[in-house]
Amino acid sequence: MKIVEIAAAKGCDAKAVLSIYAPYILTTPVTFETEVPTEAQFAQRIEAISGEFPYLLLFVDSELAGYAYAHRQAERAAFGWNAELSVYLRMDMRGKGLGRPLYELLMDLLKMQGYVNVYGVITGSNEQSIVMHEKMGFERIGKHEKTGYKFGQWHDTVWMHKRIGGDGAPGEIVRFDALNRRAVAARIEATCRQLLE
Numbered sequence: 001m002k003i004v005e006i007a008a009a010k011g012c013d014a015k016a017v018l019s020i021y022a023p024y025i026l027t028t029p030v031t032f033e034t035e036v037p038t039e040a041q042f043a044q045r046i047e048a049i050s051g052e053f054p055y056l057l058l059f060v061d062s063e064l065a066g067y068a069y070a071h072r073q074a075e076r077a078a079f080g081w082n083a084e085l086s087v088y089l090r091m092d093m094r095g096k097g098l099g100r101p102l103y104e105l106l107m108d109l110l111k112m113q114g115y116v117n118v119y120g121v122i123t124g125s126n127e128q129s130i131v132m133h134e135k136m137g138f139e140r141i142g143k144h145e146k147t148g149y150k151f152g153q154w155h156d157t158v159w160m161h162k163r164i165g166g167d168g169a170p171g172e173i174v175r176f177d178a179l180n181r182r183a184v185a186a187r188i189e190a191t192c193r194q195l196l197e
Contacts, residue, residue, distance in 0.1 A: 004058070004059070004192045006188045007059070009067065010046075010047070020090050024088060034150060054068075054109045056105065058102055073119050082116070083110050083115050083117070085118055101195055103136065116166070119159065119160065120138060123148070142159040
């Protein structure tokens with residue numbers, strides 16, 4: 001890797017991002033989605049999430065290598081300080097140490113926003129992801145057995161949790177696009193440097 005860049009996804013090329021996600025839909029149980037969304041549908045998803053939450057694109061040597069984002073973990077108001085996380089790397093970029101720093105950046109940005117709890121919902125057979133979460137301080141908090149049917153078989157999901165905020169009364173959540181731009185840029189730059197080490 002010679003150049004690593006991380007950018008916000010707002011207004012991005014949805015087709016390029018979808019090209020990373022589609023193989024996971026078509027060839028793995030990592031996502032329980034079974035049909036590839038259209039480019040327009042996927043662009044709407046990105047637009048609906050980005051701004052309120054971080055939706056980050058990772059570029060390696062000027063090519064899109066992966067993305068990570070957060071979204072609400074549950075809809076009721078009392079869950080408003082919780083976020084669920086996702087990270088997807090281009091198939092040929094897996095195993096290169098890119099996912100964890102991107103995930104850590106995502107959590108740091110969420111903490112800056114005021115979020116307190118983050119969750120990962122992982123297909124039970126995705127042991128590599130479960131181990132990564134555990135190494136990052138997540139705890140297994142539950143398992144939904146045989147909850148998703150894909151590729152002719154049932155799959156479990158493992159729920160994992162990490163607390164990134166304090167135990168007292170939470171503060172107000174700041175939208176991602178309202179965070180201090182310099183602070184966000186500094187944190188992104190630190191992750192880029194880490195990925196190049």
